[in-house]
Amino acid sequence: MTTENKNLDIKVEYVTRVEGHGNIVVNVKDGKIEKCEFHVVESPRLFEGMLRGRSVFEAQHITSRICGICSCGHSLASIQAAEDALGVTPTPQTIKLRKLLLDYEFLDSHLLHIYLLAAPDILGVPSFVPLIQTHNGVVRRALRMKKAANDVCDILVGRHVHPISAIVGGFTKLPSPKDIDAQIKILESMADDLAETLALAKTLKFPDFHRETEYVGLVSDDGEYPLLMGDIGSTDGKRIRKADYKKATNEFIDPRSSAKFTKLSRESLFVGALARFNLNASKLHPKAKEVADALGFKPVCHNPYLNTVAQVIETVHCYYHALDILKDLKKTGLDYKQAVTVGVNEKGAVPVRAGRGVGSVEVPRGILHHCYETDAAGIIKQADCIIPTNQNINNIEYDFAKLLPEIITLPKETIRLRLEMLVRAYDPCISCSTHYLDVTFVD
Amino acid sequence: MKTENTPAPAAAKPKVAFFDFACCEGCQLQVANIGETLLDVLGAIDVVEFREVMSEKYDQDYDVVIIEGAITDHHAEERIKGIRARAKVLIAYGACATTGGIPGMKNSFVLDEIRASVYGKDYKLFDSTPTRPIHQVVKVDYYIHGCPIYPPELIEVLKCALRGLPYTVPDNPVCSECKLNENVCMYERGVSCLGPWTKAGCNSWCVNNGNICYGCRGEVKNPAKNAANDLIAKYNLKPELIKNKFDMYNKCKEADTK
Numbered sequence: 001m002t003t004e005n006k007n008l009d010i011k012v013e014y015v016t017r018v019e020g021h022g023n024i025v026v027n028v029k030d031g032k033i034e035k036c037e038f039h040v041v042e043s044p045r046l047f048e049g050m051l052r053g054r055s056v057f058e059a060q061h062i063t064s065r066i067c068g069i070c071s072c073g074h075s076l077a078s079i080q081a082a083e084d085a086l087g088v089t090p091t092p093q094t095i096k097l098r099k100l101l102l103d104y105e106f107l108d109s110h111l112l113h114i115y116l117l118a119a120p121d122i123l124g125v126p127s128f129v130p131l132i133q134t135h136n137g138v139v140r141r142a143l144r145m146k147k148a149a150n151d152v153c154d155i156l157v158g159r160h161v162h163p164i165s166a167i168v169g170g171f172t173k174l175p176s177p178k179d180i181d182a183q184i185k186i187l188e189s190m191a192d193d194l195a196e197t198l199a200l201a202k203t204l205k206f207p208d209f210h211r212e213t214e215y216v217g218l219v220s221d222d223g224e225y226p227l228l229m230g231d232i233g234s235t236d237g238k239r240i241r242k243a244d245y246k247k248a249t250n251e252f253i254d255p256r257s258s259a260k261f262t263k264l265s266r267e268s269l270f271v272g273a274l275a276r277f278n279l280n281a282s283k284l285h286p287k288a289k290e291v292a293d294a295l296g297f298k299p300v301c302h303n304p305y306l307n308t309v310a311q312v313i314e315t316v317h318c319y320y321h322a323l324d325i326l327k328d329l330k331k332t333g334l335d336y337k338q339a340v341t342v343g344v345n346e347k348g349a350v351p352v353r354a355g356r357g358v359g360s361v362e363v364p365r366g367i368l369h370h371c372y373e374t375d376a377a378g379i380i381k382q383a384d385c386i387i388p389t390n391q392n393i394n395n396i397e398y399d400f401a402k403l404l405p406e407i408i409t410l411p412k413e414t415i416r417l418r419l420e421m422l423v424r425a426y427d428p429c430i431s432c433s434t435h436y437l438d439v440t441f442v443d
Numbered sequence: 444m445k446t447e448n449t450p451a452p453a454a455a456k457p458k459v460a461f462f463d464f465a466c467c468e469g470c471q472l473q474v475a476n477i478g479e480t481l482l483d484v485l486g487a488i489d490v491v492e493f494r495e496v497m498s499e500k501y502d503q504d505y506d507v508v509i510i511e512g513a514i515t516d517h518h519a520e521e522r523i524k525g526i527r528a529r530a531k532v533l534i535a536y537g538a539c540a541t542t543g544g545i546p547g548m549k550n551s552f553v554l555d556e557i558r559a560s561v562y563g564k565d566y567k568l569f570d571s572t573p574t575r576p577i578h579q580v581v582k583v584d585y586y587i588h589g590c591p592i593y594p595p596e597l598i599e600v601l602k603c604a605l606r607g608l609p610y611t612v613p614d615n616p617v618c619s620e621c622k623l624n625e626n627v628c629m630y631e632r633g634v635s636c637l638g639p640w641t642k643a644g645c646n647s648w649c650v651n652n653g654n655i656c657y658g659c660r661g662e663v664k665n666p667a668k669n670a671a672n673d674l675i676a677k678y679n680l681k682p683e684l685i686k687n688k689f690d691m692y693n694k695c696k697e698a699d700t701k
Contacts, residue, residue, distance in 0.1 A: 044515075044558075044561070044562070044569045044571060045465050045515065045545075045546045045549070046549050046557050046558065046560075046561050046571070048560070048561050049549070049552060049557035049558075049560040049561045050545075050548040050549055050551075050552070050557070052560070053551075058691070061657060061691075062545060062548070062691070065467050065469075065544075065545040065590065066467060067467050067468070067469070068466075068467040068468045068469020068470065068471070068472045068591065069468070069469070069472055071467070071469060112472075112475065116475065120498075126497065126498035126499050127493075127497035127498055127499060128497075129485070129490065129497060129499070132482065132485065139482070140479055140482070143475070143478050143479050143481055143482070144478060144479060146475055146476065146478065147476065147477070147478030147479070150476045150478075157652070158648065158649070158651070158652030158654075159591070159648070160476065161469040161470075161472055161473055161476070161591040162469060162590060162591055164648065164649050164652035164653070164654045165652045165653050165654060167654065171653075172652060172653025172654050173652045173653035339653065341629075341632050341633065341634060341653070342634070343629070343633075343634030343635060343636075343655050344634070344635075344684070344688070346633075346634060346635060346684065347633045347634065349633075
């Protein structure tokens with residue numbers, strides 16, 4: 001350790017280019033690391049409390065507003081929990097359309113993260129704005145692809161931020177044959193840009209850092225890369241039914257820091273693209289497997305910075321998976337009688353019962369759980385939402401603890417950037433945070 | 444301009460900053476969703492702060508600030524007052540900022556009770572005040588309603604704000620747009636909808652896609668009370684059902700003093 005970093009004090013208030021508010025605090029005194037923490041400072045919005053007394057049919061609309069980036073994912077987890085509580089089984093057509101919606105969510109969110117949030121670090125600039133001058137073509141491509149992902153979502157569910165037509169029971173509006181064609185056309189128009197994205201991905205260099213941890217995500221027995229449905233599995237061999245999701249999230253308080261942490265088989269766990277890749281790489285679309293091979297990316301990968309690379313691979317998977325679904329729908333056609341009108345179900349279109357339901361869905365940042373308990377009228381008595389970022393914070397701190405001694409001799413600014421990059425690699429979505437036990441504000 | 448010390452080319456473009464408070468940040472995301480048009484917008488303004496997508500910081504006065512989110516704790520209250528003091532023009536952006544939005548649902552509960560329901564006995568570790576839209580804390584110059592905002596309206600308001608022209612939020616009900624879009628009335632389809640009481644300007648976005656209006660753009664200034672009573676009678680609605688629906692986005696309105 002060099003003398004210049006014997007005393008190091010880093011405080012990053014409001015980490016930028018992430019969703020929500022988080023701070024990094026590093027304190028090194030006389031060569032000893034006293035503190036290296038990631039704090040969540042999001043204003044609590046008390047979603048779980050606000051859901052009480054609301055109809056389970058309103059839960060999708062409300063919980064979609066937990067997060068603007070993952071609003072489709074929250075909608076799908078919410079719908080799954082509500083239908084589980086009500087005992088509603090979605091039709092195969094509805095499941096297919098929900099999988100398509102989730103593919104779009106991944107495309108949109110991963111592209112945003114890869115290009116606008118993560119890439120500036122790798123290219124050494126503070127944001128995409130300077131890239132407008134230096135890498136105009138790349139920025140234009142990013143915005144074009146982002147818009148395309150957004151446009152297909154608009155056609156399918158009305159809009160991407162807070163989807164309109166995906167509700168409990170199915171879809172309020174089903175895509176017409178023209179809508180299916182339009183989505184295929186938009187996706188196909190992205191092909192060249194996607195190829196350019198892969199070429200770009202091959203040139204990106206990431207910090208070399210490894211730490212073994214437990215990777216957690218959905219697992220299933222069929223051959224499809226599980227995103228919408230499955231059990232909760234881990235690289236340490238755990239398999240848990242979603243009804244028992246609390247066993248997989250084990251929320252606990254740690255004296256090291258103030259946020260509510262999660263663990264499963266060891267001190268911390270990782271959820272997100274890298275976890276899914278590590279668990280289910282063999283089930284990726286053949287086109288995505290080709291890309292993984294070309295990038296030399298193999299499970300199990302222990303470098304959290306490469307979560308961004310796993311996102312690139314998943315972008316390819318979701319792109320081709322979505323196209324497959326669309327072409328299948330084009331061939332078989334849709335049953336338009338399945339369109340639903342529910343509102344808050346005031347006319348009793350869906351039978352209601354008292355119950356408890358869990359929705360466990362992979363969203364871009366990792367596995368997301370919603371759980372509702374309802375009374376006989378379908379009114380929510382108790383709600384619990386466990387978001388991916390919440391599950392990753394503990395892992396981020398363990399990464400910090402291993403990373404900091406490895407980079408302590410580097411200039412202070414480089415250390416700060418490496419730590420920020422690590423946080424951003426997890427693609428945290430802090431505004432999603434629905435509950436934390438305590439928060440420490442940095443002066 | 445107060446930024447006269449900055450070099451001429453940079454000072455020529457208005458300095459615009461985005462700030463977020465309690466919200467889902469989806470309205471910020473709507474900015475990225477306008478695609479390459481964004482580069483045209485960025486050609487006309489100089490975005491100096493936008494934490495969600497930029498690391499750059501700025502320490503001078505702003506020509507225009509765009510505020511997303513509601514005020515839900517003391518720290519936020521101090522922060523928005525500081526931002527207002529440095530801003531020539533303030534735009535409240537999205538339902539949370541303009542009406543309190545979904546975070547305003549909190550105000551339907553006893554504050555300490557709902558805090559304890561989520562955080563348990565240590566709830567006081569999290570500061571929390573009743574939810575307030577921005578205009579209940581500082582002066583607001585322009586409103587862009589909606590959850591999320593309707594992108595064409597963002598461009599319209601920006602054009603007005605940058606030229607110093609007034610922008611009038613439509614004050615006719617969503618039904619006026621819904622009829623032009625030839626949707627079958629949701630009441631005729633058997634479910635209640637807040638369109639008759641909610642400000643238009645979204646092009647009846649939700650009803651076009653088969654859902655109901657949830658009232659995210661706020662109540663019209665002068666709702667047709669007799670027509671509403673007729674509607675409630677005709678469809679045999681429980682007034683408390685409508686009130687409950689309204690409270691999803693419009694609970695904070697009760698604190699408006701007028």
